[in-house]
Amino acid sequence: MMKIALDATPLTVPSGGAKRYTEELSLALATNFPEDEFWLLSDQPFEGPANALPNLKTGRGPRNLMERRWWLWGLQGEILRLGIDVFHGTDFAVPYLPVRPSVMTFHDLSPWLNSAWHAEADRVRNRTPMLLRLGLATMLITHSQAVKKQAVERFHLQADRVVAVPLAAARHFRPVSAPRDDPPYLLYVGTLEPRKNVNLLLEVWREVSKNHAIALVLAGRRREDFPEISSEPGLQLHGLTPEEELPRLYSNALACLYPSYYEGFGLPVLEAMQCGAAVMASNDPAISEVAGDAAILLDPNDQRAWVRTLESLLANPQQLQAMRERALARAAQFSWTKTAKLTREVYEHAAARFRKRT
Numbered sequence: 001m002m003k004i005a006l007d008a009t010p011l012t013v014p015s016g017g018a019k020r021y022t023e024e025l026s027l028a029l030a031t032n033f034p035e036d037e038f039w040l041l042s043d044q045p046f047e048g049p050a051n052a053l054p055n056l057k058t059g060r061g062p063r064n065l066m067e068r069r070w071w072l073w074g075l076q077g078e079i080l081r082l083g084i085d086v087f088h089g090t091d092f093a094v095p096y097l098p099v100r101p102s103v104m105t106f107h108d109l110s111p112w113l114n115s116a117w118h119a120e121a122d123r124v125r126n127r128t129p130m131l132l133r134l135g136l137a138t139m140l141i142t143h144s145q146a147v148k149k150q151a152v153e154r155f156h157l158q159a160d161r162v163v164a165v166p167l168a169a170a171r172h173f174r175p176v177s178a179p180r181d182d183p184p185y186l187l188y189v190g191t192l193e194p195r196k197n198v199n200l201l202l203e204v205w206r207e208v209s210k211n212h213a214i215a216l217v218l219a220g221r222r223r224e225d226f227p228e229i230s231s232e233p234g235l236q237l238h239g240l241t242p243e244e245e246l247p248r249l250y251s252n253a254l255a256c257l258y259p260s261y262y263e264g265f266g267l268p269v270l271e272a273m274q275c276g277a278a279v280m281a282s283n284d285p286a287i288s289e290v291a292g293d294a295a296i297l298l299d300p301n302d303q304r305a306w307v308r309t310l311e312s313l314l315a316n317p318q319q320l321q322a323m324r325e326r327a328l329a330r331a332a333q334f335s336w337t338k339t340a341k342l343t344r345e346v347y348e349h350a351a352a353r354f355r356k357r358t
Contacts, residue, residue, distance in 0.1 A: 001035050004347060005059070005084040008040035010091050011047060015221055015240055016191065017267055018091045018107065023049045024170055025090070028340035030056035036344075041078055043070035072096045086347045092128045094137045101354035103346055104128075104137035106162075108264025108286070109150050110195055117195040117262075119225040129155060138357075139350040141165050141343065143265035146285035163349070165342045166290070167265050168334040172243070175276040175328075176251040185215040185236070186310075187253035187277075189246060189268045190260075192222040192229070197259040197282070197300050202229070204257070204306045209234055212314055219249055250275035255313060255320070259300045263287050269295065270334060273327035278320045280309065294323070294330035 006026055010018035022040075030038050030053040040048055041059040048058050059078050067074030075095050079087060087095060087102045094102040106128075111121040118125075131137055132155050140162045142148040148164045151157060186205055190196055198218070205216040214234070221240040222228065229237060241249070250256060256272040258281040266287040272279050273294055281287050282300035291297060296313075298305050313320055 001037070002033075002085045002347060002351075003037045003039070003083055004029070004086050004088060005039045005041050005079060005082065006088045007090045007093065008042040008046050008048070008058075009044060009093075011040070011049075012042065012044045017265075020170075020267065021105070021107075021167065022090045024168070024336050025339065025343060026056055027052065028336035029344065032337055032340045033344060039082055039084065041075065043068065043074055086350055088343075088347070089137070092124045094131055096131075096136065098136050098138075098354075101138045101347075101350040102136065103139045103141060103350050104131070105141045105143075106147065106151055107143065108147050108262065109154060110262055110264070112154065113262060114195070117193070132157065138354050139163065139346050141346055143167050144286040144289050146289055147264045161353075163342075163346050165339055165346065166334060167267055167270070168336045168339050169267065169271040169274040169331065170243075170336070173247050173250065173271045173274045176248045178248060178252055180252060183213040183215050183234070184254040185217045185252075187217045187219065187249055187256045187272075188258065189219045189241070189249070189256070189271070190258070191220050192218065192226045194226060195261050197261050198226070198229075200259045200300065200303055200306065201257055202235075203303055204259075204310060205235075207303075207307045208310050208314070211311070214254065214314070217249065217253070219246065246271065247275050250277045253277055255280055255310070257306075257310075258282065258287070259298075259306065260284060260287070261300050266290050270331055274331035274334075276324045276328050278313070278323040279327060280306070280313075292330050294326040296323070 010022040013019055027049050038056045039059050043062050062068045062074040067077055076097050087100055089104045094104050111118045111125045142164050145164045148162045152159050188201055192198055217236045219238040219241040250272045255278045258269050260282050263284050263286045269281050269291055279295035281295050283297040288297055
């Protein structure tokens with residue numbers, strides 16, 4: 001039996017990849033390792049995952065003024081009170097005092113590649129490299145081999161200290177049969193933010209819609225650093241979309257487009273494929289690793305190539321159907337059970353590595 005604490009801070013925000021990761025991972029760990037105990041800890045109020053099992057529990061947070069300095073004192077106090085064996089920082093952070101083994105999830109290098117992508121990421125940008133230099137994270141998890149390689153090279157990490165553990169799409173992402181929308185639509189699911197290259201998406205749709213009756217659906221919240229998008233005929237701005245509505249949107253889309261400049265994994269790509277959608281995405285290394293040959297991958301800076309490829313797809317229903325079939329086969333290779341088991345192995349490695357160090 002192990003007692004594992006996971007940072008629940010990502011659960012304090014309404015949406016995003018880190019939130020979904022923390023929810024799905026904690027549920028999968030509790031389901032697949034019923035003899036273990038898992039604690040969600042944060043210094044901020046949060047809502048735990050729905051349908052949590054009895055071995056997935058919630059901590060109390062800071063208990064006095066000193067413990068409000070959470071990463072220095074408060075978290076350590078909670079870890080000691082609960083008898084935690086390993087702490088898992090689910091979003092770029094671990095405790096400042098290494099009293100227990102810790103695992104840091106390192107989602108991607110976007111905070112360091114372009115400051116315009118994350119206008120409010122100064123804390124991560126400055127704190128995480130310090131935590132890595134001091135060796136406070138016993139082990140690191142990335143979501144792809146591409147990001148593992150990038151992290152090892154940029155931060156001069158020992159390769160055996162970093163493990164790539166792929167994500168998965170939740171089980172409710174599956175094909176949904178429904179009458180096709182009229183007009184048909186292209187779909188983007190994700191936060192509206194600078195890194196996602198939404199402007200290319202808009203320009204491609206505007207060009208293609210000159211010759212085809214096709215709408216564009218944008219399903220995702222707009223981040224404050226992204227300009228408002230003006231309404232225009234055929235453009236549907238769904239905003240933050242309930243989880244239960246996404247499988248229908250994915251399943252009935254003519255194609256799902258994801259032209260992101262950079263990703264650590266690209267979870268919407270996998271969600272779309274698991275719903276049997278045809279996917280066009282950027283040829284970012286992590287996305288390429290996830291999609292394999294089940295999606296069309298293009299240069300995110302080559303607008304003309306996106307227009308040509310999309311127009312070719314619209315003229316070839318047989319190719320669209322073949323892409324949908326390949327997408328389902330590729331998505332079947334991922335699962336949260338697999339992710340949970342690989343993550344649990346990292347916890348064991350962290351504990352063993354910590355014992356050797358001390």
